[in-house]
Amino acid sequence: MSQPWNGNDLDTYADDLAEVIETLDLNDAILVGHSTGRGEVTRYIGRHGTSHVAKAVLLGAIPPLMLKTHANPNGTPIEAFDEIRDGVSADRSQFYKDLSAPFYGANREGATVSQGVRDAFSCGACRSV
Amino acid sequence: MVGDVIGFARQWERQEHGVLWISGDTVFYDSVRQVADRLQVDTALLHLGGVRFPTSGPVRYTMTAKEAGELCGLVRAPSSRSTTRGGSTFAKGERQSNPSSPMHLRTYGSESGGCRSASRPRWMDEQACNPQPRRTQMGTITTKDGTEIFYKDWGEGQPVVFSHGWPLNADAWDDQSFLVVSNGLSRHRA
Numbered sequence: 001m002s003q004p005w006n007g008n009d010l011d012t013y014a015d016d017l018a019e020v021i022e023t024l025d026l027n028d029a030i031l032v033g034h035s036t037g038r039g040e041v042t043r044y045i046g047r048h049g050t051s052h053v054a055k056a057v058l059l060g061a062i063p064p065l066m067l068k069t070h071a072n073p074n075g076t077p078i079e080a081f082d083e084i085r086d087g088v089s090a091d092r093s094q095f096y097k098d099l100s101a102p103f104y105g106a107n108r109e110g111a112t113v114s115q116g117v118r119d120a121f122s123c124g125a126c127r128s129v
Numbered sequence: 130m131v132g133d134v135i136g137f138a139r140q141w142e143r144q145e146h147g148v149l150w151i152s153g154d155t156v157f158y159d160s161v162r163q164v165a166d167r168l169q170v171d172t173a174l175l176h177l178g179g180v181r182f183p184t185s186g187p188v189r190y191t192m193t194a195k196e197a198g199e200l201c202g203l204v205r206a207p208s209s210r211s212t213t214r215g216g217s218t219f220a221k222g223e224r225q226s227n228p229s230s231p232m233h234l235r236t237y238g239s240e241s242g243g244c245r246s247a248s249r250p251r252w253m254d255e256q257a258c259n260p261q262p263r264r265t266q267m268g269t270i271t272t273k274d275g276t277e278i279f280y281k282d283w284g285e286g287q288p289v290v291f292s293h294g295w296p297l298n299a300d301a302w303d304d305q306s307f308l309v310v311s312n313g314l315s316r317h318r319a
Contacts (some may be wrong), residue, residue: 001269001279016272020280023181023187023270025195026288032305037293054287060294077223096296124297 004094014043026057028052039066080120094123136161138168147171150204154180156189157196165203173204186268187282284310 005107009010013047017040033041039062045053068075087095100121107115136153147169153178156163164170179193192200269277281299289309291302 002275002277004274004276007274007276012274013292016276016278018272019272020278021290024280024282024288025193025269026290029288029290031290031292033292033294034301037292037294040292099296120300121297124300 010039010043011047014047015041017041017044018048026052028054030057031057032057032059035062038062093122136164138170139162144171150174152176152192154191157200161192161200162203165200170202170204173201175200182267186266186269201279281306284313285314 005006013036017031020026031044031053033039033056037060037061041056044054065072066076067081068077084095087099095116100118101113103121104113104117105111106118117120135291136151136155138148138150140148149172150164150168150170151174152161172204175197177197178189178191180190181188182190266283267279269279271277279299283306289307291299293299293301
């Protein structure tokens with residue numbers, strides 16, 4: 001398994017998904033994408049069409065654009081992304097541990113997110129990025 | 130586990146429309162395609178099923194139904210043959226992709242895993258034929274730019290492909306994948 005320095009963009013993700021679908025010979029597939037994965041699924045359909053696809057399930061929006069701009073006033077401000085970059089640079093382990101709360105909405109009143117789920121998030125995040 | 134091509138063609142007196150060609154367990158590649166040029170085939174016995182094994186990931190050992198359809202098109206008999214001789218037998222779950230071909234086609238195995246071959250040890254048949262426990266495997270796929278992508282491939286049936294978000298990995302979908310496999314099937318990737 002690689003952790004490539006280049007190609008961390010949605011076009012490459014979408015092309016990667018196309019290679020997975022072709023290599024495993026998947027047809028009539030239901031594509032489920034969450035967060036960045038949702039961007040991947042929509043970009044895949046845009047670039048490679050729907051010949052292998054039966055349905056798509058999109059969870060948690062990033063398309064069409066996550067960043068707040070003049071044309072996309074409901075997007076997330078660039079400061080939020082800068083904060084993530086700073087957090088990962090300063091202390092990635094603690095950053096992911098803390099991020100697990102808002103990620104699952106565990107910081108909301110009445111939330112019932114287990115510690116196990118939060119720990120699995122931090123654990124997976126540190127291994128994958 | 131893999132050796133030379135084991136297919137052969139039989140020819141005998143009073144064959145009117147060509148030879149009997151038995152493909153043997155093989156993948157769809159140039160030497161198989163060339164049969165169309167080299168032989169006049171009357172009846173083909175093709176070994177299908179898209180057989181794969183956990184130890185070798187996505188590598189296939191036999192042709193899929195789709196490839197067989199393409200192959201049938203390549204070795205199609207001359208138009209003087211009556212199409213009433215048609216009659217293609219496909220394994221359960223496979224699509225007949227070339228219904229106009231007048232060839233006789235028999236398949237070994239099924240889309241879900243390819244069973245029973247006289248040329249294969251019994252333990253391989255059992256591994257390929259027995260759907261219980263459901264197939265679980267993982268592996269990597271190398272993309273055109275050399276990146277290795279991890280995937281898990283669980284269950285059988287209509288594929289469900291899960292794409293995770295930042296900053297996670299394939300494990301993020303284990304709960305959902307288990308649920309989907311328990312109710313049908315799933316495949317998923319990192």
